[in-house]
Amino acid sequence: MNPTPLTKNVKDKQVKTPQQYESYDYNKFVFVGANRELSEHHVNEVMKEITNKNLGDENPVKVDKTFNIMEGQHTAIAYERLEMPIRYIFSKMTIDDIGRFNMARKTWQLKDVLNHYCVRGFEDYTILYGFYKKYHYPISTLIILLSGEHTKKLYKEFKFGHFKVNQSIAEVQDILNKIAEYKQFNKSIFRHKTFVLTYIDILTHPEFDHDVMVHKVSVVPDRFKEQKTQKNYILMLEDIYNYRNKKQIRLY
Numbered sequence: 001m002n003p004t005p006l007t008k009n010v011k012d013k014q015v016k017t018p019q020q021y022e023s024y025d026y027n028k029f030v031f032v033g034a035n036r037e038l039s040e041h042h043v044n045e046v047m048k049e050i051t052n053k054n055l056g057d058e059n060p061v062k063v064d065k066t067f068n069i070m071e072g073q074h075t076a077i078a079y080e081r082l083e084m085p086i087r088y089i090f091s092k093m094t095i096d097d098i099g100r101f102n103m104a105r106k107t108w109q110l111k112d113v114l115n116h117y118c119v120r121g122f123e124d125y126t127i128l129y130g131f132y133k134k135y136h137y138p139i140s141t142l143i144i145l146l147s148g149e150h151t152k153k154l155y156k157e158f159k160f161g162h163f164k165v166n167q168s169i170a171e172v173q174d175i176l177n178k179i180a181e182y183k184q185f186n187k188s189i190f191r192h193k194t195f196v197l198t199y200i201d202i203l204t205h206p207e208f209d210h211d212v213m214v215h216k217v218s219v220v221p222d223r224f225k226e227q228k229t230q231k232n233y234i235l236m237l238e239d240i241y242n243y244r245n246k247k248q249i250r251l252y
Contacts, residue, residue, distance in 0.1 A: 020060055022085035029061075029076055029086065030068045033119040034095050036112035038073065046078040054084075062091035070098055095120065110139040113159050124165045135176050141193045145172050150197070175200060181214050185221045192226060198233040207249045208241070216240045 031038075049055075061072030069076055070093035079086045098116065108116075114132070117125035124146075131142050143158055144150050148166045157163060179199055182190040189195050202208055217224045223240050227233045231252065238251040 018089040018091070020057060020087060020089050022087045024085050026076075026080045026086065028067050029063065029088075030066070031073055032068050032070070032095065032098065034116045035069070035073055035098055036108055037115055038077070042074045043077050043081070046074050047082060050078055050082060050084070057087055061086055061088040062093055063088050064093065065090060070094075108159075110143075110155075110158070114139060117161055117163075122161060122163075124163050127165050127169065128163070131172070131176075135180070137176070137191055137196070138193060141191075141196055144193075144197065145175070145200075175203065178203070178210050182217065182224070185217050185224050186226070189224065189226050194227070194230055195233055198230045198237075201230075202234065202237060202251055205249075205251060208251065213237065213241055216243050219243065 059072075059075070061076050062070045064070055070091050072088075076086050076088075114125055114129055118129050128139070128142055128146055131137070131146065132139055135142075140155070143154060143163065146165045146167055146169075147154060147163065179190050179196055203210065217240055220240055220243055223236065223243075225236065227236055234252040238249070241251065242248045
């Protein structure tokens with residue numbers, strides 16, 4: 001349905017805009033750790049855009065009253081490298097706003113969000129970061145494992161600082177260590193989120209033995225292949241587990 005047009009002629013109202021400044025004093029600008037990690041590739045791309053057409057007055061760097069960069073850190077570096085003045089405005093943004101503002105615009109990845117809350121000292125995010133550095137699993141997978149949840153709102157809560165570690169750290173470590181034993185057979189499957197979630201469910205099966213499973217995969221490694229669904233992973237693992245077994249078990 002088309003919106004109803006205005007019936008009277010209303011002129012646009014000029015709104016107040018922040019005063020812009022520019023400076024060659026690059027050293028007075030402070031980079032905030034809670035912002036996303038700097039990307040050399042992004043800086044180079046911004047430099048190309050500035051060289052092609054400088055729109056700095058339309059997209060100034062935002063700083064607080066002590067020149068902490070709230071938004072535009074890559075732009076600031078690009079101007080410095082080009083030996084051009086940094087165009088900036090004073091903003092009311094705080095460290096809390098950095099995350100919310102960028103996440104609302106979907107410019108931040110999960111890694112950027114994780115870094116933001118780690119720098120700010122959020123304990124649950126620091127625990128998650130420890131797992132990320134040690135096991136090198138996708139952050140999305142670790143969020144599920146440590147929270148014990150797999151819902152649509154989970155990642156939204158993560159982005160806004162509400163992520164909580166609800167599972168035993170020791171138990172999650174034990175699960176990941178077991179799954180890592182499959183790396184020797186296939187270097188991609190053991191990191192596949194669908195496989196990880198499937199294997200966690202299978203570990204709760206009363207007749208399933210992890211050591212037996214690993215041994216059977218070593219016997220018929222050609223059967224250990226990446227699948228697209230949890231159902232197919234279960235059927236594959238069931239087939240391997242039952243290889244040459246007189247007593248067959250059902251995993252699905």
